[in-house]
Structure formats: structure tokens, C-alpha cells
Amino acid sequence: MSKKAKTAITPTREENFPDWYQEVIKAADMAENSPVRGCMIIKPYGYALWENMQSVFDGMIKALGVQNAYFPLLIPLSFISREAEHVEGFAKECAVVTHHRLEAGKDGGLVPAAPLEEPLVIRPTSETIIGDAMSRWVQSYRDLPMKLNQWCNVMRWEMRPRMFLRTSEFLWQEGHNAFETEEGAREDTHKMLDAYADFAENYLALPVIKGEKTDDERFPGADMTLTIEAMMQDGKALQAGTSHYLGQNFSKSCGIKFQGREGGEEFAYTTSWGISTRLVGAMIMAHGDDDGMIMPPKVAPHHVVIIPILKDDQDSAAVLDYAEKLAARLKEQGIRAHLDASDERTPNKMWGAIKKGVPLRVEIGGREVEEGTLTHVRRDIGRDSKASCSVDEFVNGAQGILDQIQADMFARAQKSLESRIHDVSNVGDVESFYKDGGVGFVKGSADILSDAAFEKVAKEHSLTARCLPFEDKGNKVIIGKSY
RNA sequence: CGGAGCGUGGCGCAGUUUGGUAGCGCACCUGGUUUGGGACCAGGGGGUCGGAGGUUCGAAUCCUCUCGCUCCGACCA
Structure with missing residues (x-):
């Protein structure tokens, strides 16, 4: 490795x-x-x-x-x-x-x-x-x-x-x-x-x-x-x-x-x-990140994936039972809980959940069953967010965590958007921004579009006018590369 | 439609230059040991090498022609 x-x-x-x-x-x-x-x-x-x-x-x-x-x-x-x-x-x-x-x-x-x-x-x-x-x-x-x-x-x-x-x-x-x-x-x-x-x-x-x-x-x-x-x-x-x-x-x-x-x-x-x-x-x-998808909780197919960590058969029954009860309680709260009871190996279940972008992962093994607790991890943050708490605490708090994930995901995306809109004042600025490898959108006076030089610059860097934003009352234009 | 790359077990690839019995990793099956961020040992199944012609004693490999996929551009949600 x-x-x-x-x-x-x-x-x-x-x-x-x-x-x-x-x-x-x-x-x-x-x-x-x-x-x-x-x-x-x-x-x-x-x-x-x-x-x-x-x-x-x-x-x-x-x-x-x-x-x-x-x-x-x-x-x-x-x-x-x-x-x-x-x-x-x-x-x-x-x-x-x-x-x-x-x-x-x-x-x-x-x-x-x-x-x-x-x-x-x-x-x-x-x-x-x-x-x-x-x-x-x-x-x-x-x-x-x-x-x-x-x-x-x-x-x-x-x-x-x-x-x-x-x-x-x-x-x-x-x-x-x-x-x-x-x-x-x-x-x-x-x-x-x-x-x-x-x-x-x-x-x-x-x-x-x-x-x-x-x-x-x-x-x-x-x-x-x-x-x-x-x-x-x-x-x-x-x-x-x-x-x-x-x-x-x-x-x-x-x-x-x-x-x-x-x-x-x-x-x-x-x-x-x-x-x-x-x-x-x-x-x-x-x-998404380099480990795969990250689903926004409000539309995620699963909100919470519960991964039972099974050792031997005797232990397994207790762990599964505990996990099933947790899943049922979460569902009562309107949370889309998914118990991964497949016989995949534990690490594969975990990576599977990561790649699918399930917002919250819960791990339950013999230890948790004994203590009446569970371990949970946020997909958007990763292992640094690993935490332990009682089942009751989690059932009551899960929706709050999901809401937090949703809010954080939006905030991150918004920050990324805002930090990559660059003000320009003329076609020359547009050209030099993209020529120098600039990433993101440029925003400037809508007059740029009628500048004779714009067409050539746009073609050269595959740029299109994305829109005339309402917030600028149609006076400005957002330009960028697009899908 | 242009430019670039690629088609080889389910997936990812090596082998092609220099033709000689088709290989590796993952996945899969069996048995055992394992299991808290990608386990290990042993055994096993599975591929007419995208397709069609040709050259050759012999083609994944060389030649011709085709079909498809991906990326980059032109068109667009």
C-alpha cells in the first residue's frame, strides 16, 4: 500500500x-x-x-x-x-x-x-x-x-x-x-x-x-x-x-x-x-469528491446506511437485531435508513456507501451493542467526523445532522461559486483571464457582448454568455465555458 | 463531421514493435482462517483477443476494409 x-x-x-x-x-x-x-x-x-x-x-x-x-x-x-x-x-x-x-x-x-x-x-x-x-x-x-x-x-x-x-x-x-x-x-x-x-x-x-x-x-x-x-x-x-x-x-x-x-x-x-x-x-x-458521489440529504436515496460489523454467528444475530431496531426507529422519524445486511465484507460495505455518497454512515459492532451506542460518520467530511453516541441521542439528532450536511454542502458549493466569478471591465480582460488559465466565470458590463472583438475571443476559449443576472438588472453579463 | 486515444474472461489491463499452444490484478465459485477504512491461504470456473477478408505451415500480433467506445472541438438542456 x-x-x-x-x-x-x-x-x-x-x-x-x-x-x-x-x-x-x-x-x-x-x-x-x-x-x-x-x-x-x-x-x-x-x-x-x-x-x-x-x-x-x-x-x-x-x-x-x-x-x-x-x-x-x-x-x-x-x-x-x-x-x-x-x-x-x-x-x-x-x-x-x-x-x-x-x-x-x-x-x-x-x-x-x-x-x-x-x-x-x-x-x-x-x-x-x-x-x-x-x-x-x-x-x-x-x-x-x-x-x-x-x-x-x-x-x-x-x-x-x-x-x-x-x-x-x-x-x-x-x-x-x-x-x-x-x-x-x-x-x-x-x-x-x-x-x-x-x-x-x-x-x-x-x-x-x-x-x-x-x-x-x-x-x-x-x-x-x-x-x-x-x-x-x-x-x-x-x-x-x-x-x-x-x-x-x-x-x-x-x-x-x-x-x-x-x-x-x-x-x-x-x-x-x-x-x-x-x-x-x-x-x-x-x-462529488475523489471518493465518489456525495448526495444532498434532501434527495438522497438513503439518508443513513447502517453497517453491521459481524464477527461470528452468535454475535451477528445480536448485532443485526440491534441494527434492525435502529433502522426501524429512524424510519419512524421519516429518515430513509438502509441496513446493509448483505454478506459483503465490512470494508467493502463501507467503501460502497462512500462511493454512493450516502450522507450518514452508522457502524455497529459488538462493542456498540454492549454499550447501547453507535458510531457515525458524515460522508461529506469523512473519517474526521467519526463520532460515537447513544442510540437515543442519534435517533433524536439524526435529522439535525442531515440538515447540517445539507446546509454545509450548499455553503461549500456557494463559496466555490462566488470565489470563481471574476470581475472584468472589457474584452481584453476576458481574454487574458482565460488565456492565463483562469477557471470559472467572468462578469462584466453587458456591452462586452457587442464589442466586435468578443466573438473571436469567445470562439478561441469556447466561451458563451451564460446569462444576464437579475441581481445586476440586466446590465451585466456572466460569461464562461459550459457543458 | 474533424483531431486524438482505445476495443483481449464480468471489470481494469499486459502481451502487438520482433507472428509460435492467451496472461495478470480485481470480481466470481469451493474449503478454511479472518473481519472497527479496501484480509489471507489453498483449490477452481470462465476469453473463437470488436467484426470481415487477406498474407502465412501458423495471426491478439502483419496488410486491407469495417463496426463500436471515450476524450477534445463544431451543435445543444
Whole structure:
């Protein structure tokens, strides 16, 4: 064994961040690649995380009056071309279904046999098909606002897929709201962005910058796109959620019109908003360390993993019994406790829990059983946080420890974000910052974007305008490399 | 679609330059000793070396063509 601290993940973040990322996913058993390029298999542990995220956010939007529904995967080709900018933005990423039957071919393989009269597009997003439904459902101003959401998969043919961050098929929620007035819709666009920021910061421990996208970065077909931008540990930006004000673009192309208060025919103002499984990637890259994943307690599949340290059979029964009782008591408190009763060797169980990022680990052996105590360790801090206490004390205090972990994770991420936003006053500053190997974002006057020299600098260092932050009232711009 | 790298038991790799009976670590199975931050001993199972052609007495190794994966760029959530 070498003297150098052994990390559970190789390479380390510093050695090779992209490889480290992939290894964390594998080590935590969250997902794997599928036989089809660009698609991924989300394994039970990774999916459990997504389910928790869904459940939290679903509750948030229902509290805002949103109703869930489900719209079809397949969209008539003609629908996609209804909104001019929308087509242009999505056309090249669309997967198209052209046939509906397979038959035995000449060389024994199966070949598509029956061409469709009108090809179908696998939804890259559902504005058009939901717009079509809304056009039938909205008759009067009394039907507004209408707030619909669906949890589903979408497909965008990607040139360069990366697990969770950019896969051809991904899971998300897409919300589609329709309003009587422009003000109502604009206000809603902000409200949904606020929900995203709340979700990211308070549940995923992911600090974000709220702002508006620049013209080039806007959603195809939107008049305004709002975003929450997060920073990963390598200093790159990740667009973590977007909320779009669509004006009357889609209501006009989909025919969402209603009879107004004065009796006249009016077009609705619509919004759409989405977050995806990409957020899983964001959490990995924002919180993970060289030993693997670190789950934010509020969405972690397991809050506490209990590891029984078993010696001989006689002892084992007592230890297991003790551990089971502890698990039951924790569950009563609403804590997701997981007893690892597998017959893995003890160190493997421990490293397994570390790599999976379970926030709190409890170790129980013969000693603890005799004393009525247990040993616990925080994942985010590691062995330095190892402590011993009575079972009662732990059962009463566990939620507090989890809350502390959640708060500390957010504070760490926020500090990392804030310390890596650098003020610049002109394009020259931007260039020299990245040329000198600067890591993170730069922030300066929004005028930088219209400087003729910006385009070249941006291209050279793969920079994009991330957003015009609200906190600067649109006068400043955040620029950075991004995923 | 460009640039770089890689395809060898479940996973990670060596072997390829210089052709000669396919190896190592981890994992797995059996038995035993072990167990508080990655145990040990002994025995064992598992691979048509990504695929197709070719050269050769003989190909993981040489030649041609293909397919796929990863990273970096262009496009994007």
C-alpha cells in the first residue's frame, strides 16, 4: 500500500475531470451506457435519486396550481413546422419515425416495410402538441390560466452524448402554461424560475445564478428565456433549468384563442419550463469528491446506511437485531435508513456507501451493542467526523445532522461559486483571464457582448454568455465555458 | 463531421514493435482462517483477443476494409 492517500475514484478530479465524472457514475452504480449510442440505462440507485427529485418538485408545482397530464411521444411532422423559429431550432435534432412494420428481409434480417403517409417526430419537446390540445381546451378567459405539466422522456439527437448531462433521450418535466395577459405570462415565467432556483438551492444544495439568456441563447420560439446557471467544480457552467416566455408565438401557430372579457377573440400568452435528469449530473459535478458521489440529504436515496460489523454467528444475530431496531426507529422519524445486511465484507460495505455518497454512515459492532451506542460518520467530511453516541441521542439528532450536511454542502458549493466569478471591465480582460488559465466565470458590463472583438475571443476559449443576472438588472453579463 | 486515444474472461489491463499452444490484478465459485477504512491461504470456473477478408505451415500480433467506445472541438438542456 502506498503512502499516498488512496482515493476510491481514479483518476482524481484534478487529474482528469471528465473521466472522474464517468467513474463516479459507475462506482455509485447510478447508470450505464445502453446498446444505442446516446441513450443510457438509469440503474435503480440513480433512478431512486431521480424519483426523489421528481417527488419534491412535483409537490412544489402542484402547490402552484399546476396539473399533471400526459401527451404522446409521437408528434405529427406538420406540428413541428408550425412555429418558424421552433422548427429551425429543433429540426436537426429530431428523430423521425417513417415506418410502422418490420418484415423479414432478403438476407434474413428484419426491414421496415410499411412507410407512413406522414412521418412522425419523436418529441424533442412538446410545445406544439400541447398547444394543439390547449387550442381545443381553451374557449373562454374563464379557462385561463391553464397550467399543465408532464413528466416524460424526450429525444434530441445529440452529436456528443455524456451521461446525464447530454443524452439523446432524457427524462424531464415540461410545464406549459397559458394566460390571458402578457403580464400574467411574464410573471409566471419568473415564478417558475424561482421554483427552480428554490429547488436547486434548497434541495439539491446547488447554488445558482438567476438571469435572462441573451438573444443567441434563447429557446427557439421564445421571446424571453430565463435560466438558472450553476458552476461545476471544474469551473464550467451548467444550465440547470429554463423558463420561457413564449408570447403569442405558439398560441398563434397552434390556435390557442379564447373569448375575452369584452367578447372579442384573443390569443393566449404561453410559457414553458423544464428541468431534466441533467440535474443529476450537476449534483455529481458540484458535490462529488475523489471518493465518489456525495448526495444532498434532501434527495438522497438513503439518508443513513447502517453497517453491521459481524464477527461470528452468535454475535451477528445480536448485532443485526440491534441494527434492525435502529433502522426501524429512524424510519419512524421519516429518515430513509438502509441496513446493509448483505454478506459483503465490512470494508467493502463501507467503501460502497462512500462511493454512493450516502450522507450518514452508522457502524455497529459488538462493542456498540454492549454499550447501547453507535458510531457515525458524515460522508461529506469523512473519517474526521467519526463520532460515537447513544442510540437515543442519534435517533433524536439524526435529522439535525442531515440538515447540517445539507446546509454545509450548499455553503461549500456557494463559496466555490462566488470565489470563481471574476470581475472584468472589457474584452481584453476576458481574454487574458482565460488565456492565463483562469477557471470559472467572468462578469462584466453587458456591452462586452457587442464589442466586435468578443466573438473571436469567445470562439478561441469556447466561451458563451451564460446569462444576464437579475441581481445586476440586466446590465451585466456572466460569461464562461459550459457543458 | 474533424483531431486524438482505445476495443483481449464480468471489470481494469499486459502481451502487438520482433507472428509460435492467451496472461495478470480485481470480481466470481469451493474449503478454511479472518473481519472497527479496501484480509489471507489453498483449490477452481470462465476469453473463437470488436467484426470481415487477406498474407502465412501458423495471426491478439502483419496488410486491407469495417463496426463500436471515450476524450477534445463544431451543435445543444
